[in-house]
Amino acid sequence: xxxxxxxxxxxxxxxxxxxxxxxxxxxxxxxxxxxxxxxxxxxxxxxxxxxxxxxxxxxxxxxxxxxxxxxxxxxxxxxxxxxxxxxxxxxxxxxxxxxxxxxxxxxxxxxxxxxxxxxxxxxxxxxxxxxxxxxxxxxxxxxxxxxxxxxxxxxxxxxxxxxxxxxxxxxxxxxxxxxxxxxxxxxxxxxxxxxxxxxxxxxxxxxxxxxxxxxxxxxxxxxxxxxxxxxxxxxxxxxxxxxxxxxxxxxxxxxxxxxxxxxxxxxxxxxxxxxxxxxxxxxxxxxxxxxxxxxxxxxxxxxxxxxxxxxxxxxxxxxxxxxxxxxxxxxxxxxxxxxxxxxxxxxxxxxxxxxxxxxxxxxxxxxxxxxxxxxxxxxxxxxxxxxxxxxxxxxxxxxxxxxxxxxxxxxxxxxxxxxxxxxxxxxxxxxxxxxxxxxxxxxxxxxxxxxxxxxxxxxxxxxxxxxxxxxxxxxxxxxxxxxxxxxxxxxxxxxxxxxxxxxxxxxxxxxxxxxxxxxxxxxxxxxxxxxxxxxxxxxxxxxxxxxxxxxxxxxxxxxxxxxxxxxxxxxxxxxxxxxxxxxxxxxxxxxxxxxxxxxxxxxxxxxxxx
DNA sequence: GCCGTTTTCGGCCCGACTGTTTTCAGTCG
Numbered sequence: 001x002x003x004x005x006x007x008x009x010x011x012x013x014x015x016x017x018x019x020x021x022x023x024x025x026x027x028x029x030x031x032x033x034x035x036x037x038x039x040x041x042x043x044x045x046x047x048x049x050x051x052x053x054x055x056x057x058x059x060x061x062x063x064x065x066x067x068x069x070x071x072x073x074x075x076x077x078x079x080x081x082x083x084x085x086x087x088x089x090x091x092x093x094x095x096x097x098x099x100x101x102x103x104x105x106x107x108x109x110x111x112x113x114x115x116x117x118x119x120x121x122x123x124x125x126x127x128x129x130x131x132x133x134x135x136x137x138x139x140x141x142x143x144x145x146x147x148x149x150x151x152x153x154x155x156x157x158x159x160x161x162x163x164x165x166x167x168x169x170x171x172x173x174x175x176x177x178x179x180x181x182x183x184x185x186x187x188x189x190x191x192x193x194x195x196x197x198x199x200x201x202x203x204x205x206x207x208x209x210x211x212x213x214x215x216x217x218x219x220x221x222x223x224x225x226x227x228x229x230x231x232x233x234x235x236x237x238x239x240x241x242x243x244x245x246x247x248x249x250x251x252x253x254x255x256x257x258x259x260x261x262x263x264x265x266x267x268x269x270x271x272x273x274x275x276x277x278x279x280x281x282x283x284x285x286x287x288x289x290x291x292x293x294x295x296x297x298x299x300x301x302x303x304x305x306x307x308x309x310x311x312x313x314x315x316x317x318x319x320x321x322x323x324x325x326x327x328x329x330x331x332x333x334x335x336x337x338x339x340x341x342x343x344x345x346x347x348x349x350x351x352x353x354x355x356x357x358x359x360x361x362x363x364x365x366x367x368x369x370x371x372x373x374x375x376x377x378x379x380x381x382x383x384x385x386x387x388x389x390x391x392x393x394x395x396x397x398x399x400x401x402x403x404x405x406x407x408x409x410x411x412x413x414x415x416x417x418x419x420x421x422x423x424x425x426x427x428x429x430x431x432x433x434x435x436x437x438x439x440x441x442x443x444x445x446x447x448x449x450x451x452x453x454x455x456x457x458x459x460x461x462x463x464x465x466x467x468x469x470x471x472x473x474x475x476x477x478x479x480x481x482x483x484x485x486x487x488x489x490x491x492x493x494x495x496x497x498x499x500x501x502x503x504x505x506x507x508x509x510x511x512x513x514x515x516x517x518x519x520x521x522x523x524x525x526x527x528x529x530x531x532x533x534x535x536x537x538x539x540x541x542x543x544x545x546x547x548x549x550x551x552x553x554x555x556x557x558x559x560x561x562x563x564x565x566x567x568x569x570x571x572x573x574x575x576x577x578x579x580x581x582x583x584x585x586x587x588x589x590x591x592x593x594x595x596x597x598x599x600x601x602x603x604x605x606x607x608x609x610x
Numbered sequence: 611g612c613c614g615t616t617t618t619c620g621g622c623c624c625g626a627c628t629g630t631t632t633t634c635a636g637t638c639g
Contacts, residue, residue: 054622058611089612127628129637162636166629214639227639258627263638273639275626288624293639300623311624 030074030103031516032066032544035096038105039063044120045111047130062092064294068348070548072517074100086350118144126174126255127167135160149175177265185270186506187573188536190216190223193270197250198228205244207236209282213275213289219344219576221539222506225271229289231279238276245274281313283328288312290329290343298349303336310336344579361584364558366575368585370593371400372568374445374468374499374531374559379424380405381413383564386431386440392565394438400594402441402466402559403428407455409447410472416444418460425463439594441465441601445499447472452488454495461494466601468531468559470499471512479513486514487522496601497557497589498523500533500540507537516545517552524553527603529589532581534560534574535567546581557589 043060065087066073076082077100082093099105122133122145136142139160142151152171157163185193194212202210207230211217214227232238238260246254246262255263255271263273277285288296288311296310303310307318314326315335325335333340338355342363345351354360376382377389384392386403393401405424406413416424421444428442443466447455454461454469461467469489477485489495501519502511523530530549533540538561541549546556558574560567578588585591589600 052611055611057622061612087612091611127637131636162630164630170629225639256627261626263627275639289639291639293623297623304623309624313625 030100032069032073035073035099036063036067038095038099038108039066039092041120042105042108042111044123044130045108045115048115048119048123048134049111050131050134058087058089059092061087061294065348066096068544070544070551072548077101116143118147121145122148125171125178127170128174132162135162145175145178177269177271184222184224186536187216187219187221187223187539187576188570190226190270191219193266193268194226194228194272197226197248197266197272200248200250201228201230201241201244205236205241207231207241208233209279211286213286214291217290217343218292218346219573219580221542221577225273227289228272228274229282229285230274230276231282231285232276233279241274241276277312279327281326283330284310284314284326284332285312287329287332290346292347294349295341295346295352298352299336302352306336308336342579344576345582347580361582363579364575364583364585364588364591366572368588368591369398369558369571369575371398371402371590371597372560372562372571373402373441373443373466373497373557373590374404374533374561375401376405376413376445376561376563377403379414379416379420380410381563386427389565390431390435390438390440393568396568398438398568400439400441400597402443402468404443404445404466404468407444407446409449409455415447415455418456421456421460422463443468445470446495448485448489450474450485452485454489454492458494464494465598466496467494468497468499469495471503475503475509475512477512479515482512482514483518486519490519490522490526490528495528497529497531497559499531499559499561500535500538501530502540502542502545504540504542505537506539511540516548520545520549520552520554523549527555529555529557532556532558532574532577534558534570534572534577535562536570536573539573539577541577541581543577543580546578546583550581550583550587554587555589556583556587559590 039059040063043056043063046056046059065085069085073096077097079093079097082088082096083090095105095107119133119137122128123130125145136148140151142148148171151157152168155168157168158165194216198210198212201207209231211229212227213229216223216226230241232241242257242262246257246264250266251264252267253265255265260276263271266272275285275289300310303315309316309318314323315332316323325331330340338352339360341351341355341360351360372393375389377384377386389401389403406415408415408417425442428440432440442464444456444464445468448469448471449455450473471486486498486501490498503509504511530541532546556578558571558578560570560574562568562570589597592600
């Protein structure tokens with residue numbers, strides 16, 4: 001090891017009296033997501049061990065609960081406090097505390113010693129679950145996907161009990177599929193792909209009810225596979241839909257084809273599942289296949305307490321098995337005394353408890369949004385002129401738009417010089433004088449420089465109607481440096497919105513390291529809004545952060561960061577993020593009328609920000 | 611492992627499809 005690296009490690013670690021090396025506590029960067037990963041891993045190992053399924057479920061529930069919890073659990077070291085969270089008991093609370101204090105989980109480490117890591121990879125091969133993986137290890141000592149492939153290729157598996165030639169063939173096919181999948185898709189890829197298939201089937205067969213389901217319908221930011229649900233009736237039997245689907249032009253390979261359920265791999269190497277139910281059950285099936293899994297488990301448990309059974313065919317009274325609901329999703333919830341729970345927040349099950357108390361928020365909707373507050377013109381790296389943007393944004397139903405070209409330092413995006421910025425402001429003022437119906441806000445997306453200063457001087461910033469500030473450089477700053485840098489911009493009295501606050505890009509760049517609770521606290525205190533960037537590869541802030549930031553009292557702007565007017569419609573993705581973050585119209589500044597928005601933008605002087 | 615109007619033990623959501631076996635276990639959602 002070179003001296004340089006050795007010195008870095010030495011600075012990061014300390015060695016205890018037993019000679020064990022630990023990362024210094026101040027360097028432990030833990031958040032809910034990191035903690036949840038420990039429990040997801042434990043879940044996988046317990047499955048391989050063939051542990052009690054309910055114990056496994058307890059761990060996977062805990063992982064999901066931790067991941068989506070609105071408080072930062074990494075700062076809690078009190079077991080009693082952690083145990084107040086439903087689903088977290090004595091044992092898991094102890095493990096969270098251990099993780100928070102040491103960055104390690106000894107239980108997981110024991111499991112890692114006991115079970116070869118490669119078995120986890122084997123379970124990612126479609127068709128191979130924990131049981132088969134453990135069996136293969138026991139019988140043939142297979143502990144990696146490569147070894148599994150070699151055995152299957154040589155035909156050395158079909159003599160095993162429960163394994164036939166077909167299984168062997170499917171293993172090889174599964175490995176091939178797995179190699180082609182590069183993780184999950186963004187919602188921006190999955191949704192248009194799903195709509196294309198749905199349109200094709202509904203036009204070809206004139207199916208009355210066909211829609212996306214699963215995490216896609218819940219509008220999660222990333223999607224594993226596409227789920228589609230359709231209804232059948234006397235004129236449109238399920239078989240006809242199965243035949244049309246598996247013979248459609250999208251199909252590269254048929255994975256499974258049954259009477260009511262089929263799965264294919266598309267030419268884009270995406271798995272698409274379809275399920276057909278009779279129209280009398282469509283609502284129940286839609287509820288069921290939309291999930292989440294946890295939402296359904298809680299709903300079914302609750303239903304049982306009321307004397308009902310819920311499945312994909314309907315709600316049934318336990319005493320006489322009489323069906324009491326199922327044709328619409330609303331009827332399913334209504335039969336259980338619940339309002340129709342908004343799709344995007346069906347996640348952990350807490351939404352069911354709150355619905356029972358009548359405490360669900362009225363989520364922001366598309367119709368609430370009155371304008372886009374982050375848009376680029378040809379002046380920097382956009383595609384359209386101001387006139388084109390005004391025309392298209394107006395036709396889109398907006399009352400206003402903020403034109404926020406990049407500032408001068410961002411050369412790659414043709415950042416606008418101070419001189420040109422002043423000219424652009426003048427142009428916008430003149431256009432506004434001529435148009436009373438639609439208003440343009442003169443703005444800029446201003447770079448937050450290395451130490452938190454802005455890329456335009458105060459005299460320019462003061463002339464602008466709206467200032468959107470964002471980080472485009474020095475992404476690798478330490479947590480402390482980045483937190484200070486963003487908060488300095490938040491404090492700047494000229495700044496109205498922090499754009500794409502975490503800077504992540506799906507598949508390209510992780511979010512920057514920062515103490516987000518501190519950032520949210522500052523944004524709330526200094527009344528600076530945080531952006532929900534609707535660009536499908538950003539979706540930044542993400543849903544969980546939105547919900548946490550709201551608890552601090554932060555306001556948000558849902559914007560597209562559009563560079564072309566056909567990207568105005570990306571706003572839907574941002575709205576979905578806001579909905580999944582439990583935000584209402586009141587939390588969003590661009591639901592305000594133009595005059596109210598101007599009042600809000602002028603709040604700085606009244607507040608005398610520090 | 612978690613939970614409790616059935617509280618310290620006993621139960622924990624539900625069904626389709628596949629491949630194998632011949633009544634079912636494993637996988638998946």
